[in-house]
Amino acid sequence: MRKIFLMFPGQGSQTVGMGKDFYDKYESSRNIIDKLDDELKDIIFNGPEEKLRDTKFAQPAIFAVSVALVEALKSLTDLSKFEIVTAGHSLGEYSALAVSGFFSFEDSLKMVKARGQFIGEASSVNPGLMAAIMGMKKEDVLDVCKQASQVGVCEAVNFNSPGQIVISGTKDAISKAIEIAKEKGALKAVLLNVSGPFHSSLMKSASEKMKVELEKYNFIEPKYPIITNCDAQITKDVSLIKEKSVKQIYSPVLWDTSITNAISDGFDTFIEIGPGRVLTGLMRRIDKTKKTMNIENITNLGTVIEELKK
Numbered sequence: 001m002r003k004i005f006l007m008f009p010g011q012g013s014q015t016v017g018m019g020k021d022f023y024d025k026y027e028s029s030r031n032i033i034d035k036l037d038d039e040l041k042d043i044i045f046n047g048p049e050e051k052l053r054d055t056k057f058a059q060p061a062i063f064a065v066s067v068a069l070v071e072a073l074k075s076l077t078d079l080s081k082f083e084i085v086t087a088g089h090s091l092g093e094y095s096a097l098a099v100s101g102f103f104s105f106e107d108s109l110k111m112v113k114a115r116g117q118f119i120g121e122a123s124s125v126n127p128g129l130m131a132a133i134m135g136m137k138k139e140d141v142l143d144v145c146k147q148a149s150q151v152g153v154c155e156a157v158n159f160n161s162p163g164q165i166v167i168s169g170t171k172d173a174i175s176k177a178i179e180i181a182k183e184k185g186a187l188k189a190v191l192l193n194v195s196g197p198f199h200s201s202l203m204k205s206a207s208e209k210m211k212v213e214l215e216k217y218n219f220i221e222p223k224y225p226i227i228t229n230c231d232a233q234i235t236k237d238v239s240l241i242k243e244k245s246v247k248q249i250y251s252p253v254l255w256d257t258s259i260t261n262a263i264s265d266g267f268d269t270f271i272e273i274g275p276g277r278v279l280t281g282l283m284r285r286i287d288k289t290k291k292t293m294n295i296e297n298i299t300n301l302g303t304v305i306e307e308l309k310k
Helices: 020-025 027-033 038-046 049-053 055-076 092-100 105-125 138-148 171-183 201-214 238-250 255-264 278-286 298-308
Strands: 003-008 083-088 129-134 154-161 164-169 188-191 269-273 291-295
Touching: 003 092, 003 278, 020 027, 020 038, 020 055, 020 298, 027 055, 038 049, 038 055, 049 055, 055 092, 055 105, 055 269, 055 298, 083 092, 083 255, 092 105, 092 238, 105 201, 105 238, 129 171, 138 154, 138 164, 138 171, 154 171, 154 255, 154 278, 164 171, 171 188, 201 238, 255 278, 269 278, 278 291, 291 298
Parallel strands: 003 083, 003 269, 269 291
Antiparallel strands: 129 164, 129 188, 154 164
């Protein structure tokens, strides 16, 4: 049985008009998008872009469009023929959880909105920055963080691919880390256009609120397992998912390890579903020998369906 890895993008991949071609053509996609309120649906399709960048709109928008695209794929091909595992980068983990079947779309949409709110509140109380460090080994980036931590919080939080690690923390510490990284020979050390120090220990208050929020929902036995961000381990254990969903908010995203673990388990076809091609690009940095595709428009969808027929 062919082993398929479905992966879902996080915040930053959003674009005005995303999913509109699926909405217009596929009833299965339209049924998902129509569950959004009119304001969010209008922002997704018509913008303005600055509104869509706002976390409170961006996160549910990316989540909903990603799930809507999966529904179109399911309506056109029989996924039961494949062994499937899912994963998502940061916010994308909720897309993966919903597609896997841990909870309903309606409940997961409420969770995503709450998560965005709590992260926004934590960022207001503990403002900070994030930066991408390119072209440095993991141990060297960790050493940069250790040095910069003398002036504030500085943590490595997104292990995206070999040579691409994102750091997060307080303004002074991240600014210091960028200086140190450049001195140590980083190819690039640049600030990211984000509104807070995501996935760092500064997000602990958001995780505490999310823990309370998740108690409102029933988690069910999923159809597909998921590889979770916080530990890069595969699970279908419902009892662990609440715990991991809380931990995810203040823990590093172990994306490169998630991919290599999937490859070790025999997964050889990787499909990014949702706006953008960020994860497709990372995949090629991690292992360019694996079949990697993405679905963000109807043309991509056709290409993927043809590939899955082989």
